[in-house]
Amino acid sequence: MKFLGNVLAVIVGLFAFTILSLLLLFGLVGMLASFSETEVTLEENTLLHLNLNGRTLVERTTEDDLELGAFSDPFGSESNAGLVNLKKAIAEAKTNEKIKGIYLETGLINAGQAGLLELREALIDFKTSGKFIVAYDEAFSEGGYFLASVADEIYLNPLGGIDFNGLSSETIFLKGFFDKAGIKPEVFRVGEFKSAVEPFILDKMSPENRLQTQYFLDDINAHAVELIATSRGLSKDSVMQINSKMLVRKPQDAVTYKLATALKYEDEVHALLREKLGLTEEDELPTINATDLGSLAKSKNITSDNRIAVILAEGEIVDGNVEGAISSEKFAEEIRKARKDENIKAIVLRVNSPGGSILASDVIWREMSEAKKAKPVMVSMGEVAASGGYYISAPADTIVAQPNTITGSIGIFGILFNVQELVNDKMGVTTDVVSTGELSDFMNVARPLTEVERTIIQSSVEDGYETFISRVAEGRGMHPDSVKKVASGRVWTGSQAKERGLVDVLGGLDTAIKLAAEKIKVGDDYRVVYFPEKKPWFEELMLSFSEEVQLRFLQHQLGQHYPLYKKLEHIKRYHGVQVRMPQDITIK
DSSP states (O other): OHHHHHHHHHHHHHHHHHHHHHHHHHHHHHHHHHHHTSOOOOOSSEEEEEEOTTOEEESOOOTTOOOOGGGTOTTOOOOEEEHHHHHHHHHHHHHOTTEEEEEEEOTTOBOOHHHHHHHHHHHHHHHTTTOEEEEEEEEEOHHHHHHHTTSSEEEEEEEEEEOOSOOOBOOOOOHHHHHHHTOEEEEEEESTTOOTTHHHHOSSOOHHHHHHHHHHHHHHHHHHHHHHHHHHTOOHHHHHHHHHTTOOOSHHHHHHTTSSSEEOOHHHHHHHHHHHTTOOTTSOOOEEOHHHHHHHSOOTTTTOSOEEEEEEEESOEESSOOTTSEEHHHHHHHHHHHHHOTTEEEEEEEEEEOEEEHHHHHHHHHHHHHHHHHSOEEEEEEEEEETHHHHTTTTOSEEEEOTTOEEEOOOEEEEEEEOHHIIIIITOOOOOOOOSSTTTTTTOTTSOOOHHHHHHHHHHHHHHHHHHHHHHHHHHTOOHHHHHHTOTTOEEEHHHHHHTTSOSEEOOHHHHHHHHHHHHTOTTOOEEEEESOOOOHHHHHHHHHHHHHHHHHHHHHHGGGHHHHHHHHHHTTOOSSEEEOSSOOOBO
16 A cells, blocks of 8 residues: 555656646746747837857857747856847848947857857948947957957956967877777778877877868968957057967956957946947946847848748758758758749858768768759858868859868768777677678677778778769869869868868858859849748757756766767767768867
């Protein structure tokens, strides 16, 4: 009876929890609905407030995204800011007479160099209106300051700081871990710079990898320094000296070296903004956020039959249909759909990808090639469009990249992990096999590969490389030998790639869209539509809620070992021959 009572208690508890959860869910829906029904109004003499501090810059957020505070981010983690929506709001602010300027907070924004540059260019365009930009934060990261440097005035908290000491890229090497675990990687690759496998077989960078990493980091850093120098009215040499020697070590140093206008507290900056707007101390500072201002912006040519499809391809390239990645099935269908739609006159593929499966890349390449036969096809490279990301870009009529985009990496590799020592010696597990043919247990991970198997796999990798080279040569109108001179898995910046014929035009997504409009000769009579379509905001919220629960739990359980766990989880996706970046590049 006691057991039965316990079971009943559990059932009642679960029932009560379910009811309470549903009530909470309905309440949450009601609150969100009330927010969404609130009419957005714009007062005279208003500031566009771009608070990007601690936010992650992504290509796009759902159009229904509202600033809902805790409801949109129940765990208090970093929220996303959509580049498309931010640029739309900045463009509206430029022409809207009620917007007098921008109040910019970029401090610890989480974003890559190319995304920051595209947003920075939008802010520079805004300044042509004659309106002001004032930036403030308590502390600026390297990227945060790069974005804020475009402002007319930059204010720093008196006890804050600016992280302005150049860029670095760190790679995690797993060789020591594999040695201890009894795992032996079997590596097959083409190209001395195709170093994606190095973390598995080395304990530090190869000379070739160090060379290419230094080369593109120096180029990206020099470009940022030059733009900052121009914005601040300083010489490039002096800013490079400040940057390379980290001369800004105290808050006052930022003012001394003219990277900041002055040291002020937030309330003092608000007082300054009120003064610019002609307000009194008692007046509340009138601001509007990017989401609300974007919702007021009138969509251009919304009824136009001339549409340019922008297909956002972000993430790893994988086989099948996988959420959160560039899956071959899903994106081939998106490109096919745009090709067959008579109202879509041109296609722009926006690529943000380090690559992945060569099979998936080739499936998408095929659809890009077919689309090119039907209508103009442009590629806009974002943060990274390398290896498989370049593979799917190759068929385009025109490839557009930012000067600091990471691209190229035209190479290929395959990897297999021999776990015989791990399972036999360390775990005491043995296996035995009965086969009907010499290669029936081909690539059995419980034993070393035979020479025949190695020959077959290496031949497959080399064939894949030749296919990759031919795809690029065909798309770029180059001789295969010319492609090989800039291939071998080597990574380039957008500027370096343009010099080598891998990129046509330097610029952002807007540049690619304008080129597409020129190609179809419709003037300004066109409408931009984005694919894939975003999920409804509530579905996005529930999905992010579930992912956040799992993420926080793992981080709590694994602590300092969490980065290693992420790396090992990443390896699970290395199915078949891969066209990936030389390493997971994180620039700090």
